[in-house]
Amino acid sequence: MLNSEDVQINYENLLKLGFVVIDVRYKDYDILSDSPKLVIARVETDRDEFYQTMLKQYTAIEFKANEVYEIWSDILRHKVKMSKVLNRDIAIKVAALDYIETVYPVK
Numbered sequence: 001m002l003n004s005e006d007v008q009i010n011y012e013n014l015l016k017l018g019f020v021v022i023d024v025r026y027k028d029y030d031i032l033s034d035s036p037k038l039v040i041a042r043v044e045t046d047r048d049e050f051y052q053t054m055l056k057q058y059t060a061i062e063f064k065a066n067e068v069y070e071i072w073s074d075i076l077r078h079k080v081k082m083s084k085v086l087n088r089d090i091a092i093k094v095a096a097l098d099y100i101e102t103v104y105p106v107k
Contacts, residue, residue, distance in 0.1 A: 003058070020040065020041055021039070025089055055072065075099045076095075078098065079092060
């Protein structure tokens with residue numbers, strides 16, 4: 001059984017290939033009920049700033065470049081945890097806001 005801690009992403013390799021992880025889907029989108037699926041997208045320009053921009057849109061906080069990948073990974077893991085508790089997939093924006101409000105400063 002895959003748990004939220006098993007969501008590990010090699011951002012460097014994905015970025016080299018021109019892809020970014022924009023979400024993780026849980027349960028409703030999978031044949032195996034406990035296996036999260038990464039949602040990736042091809043990004044042609046400015047991949048290095050993609051996550052900073054997305055985090056700013058979702059949370060209204062501008063994070064430093066050296067912390068963005070860790071925070072985004074934490075948000076994706078948080079989304080899986082929340083989805084498991086609610087027994088349904090939740091929006092990534094909801095997970096990002098909840099993470100910032102309940103986990104991020106406490107970490």
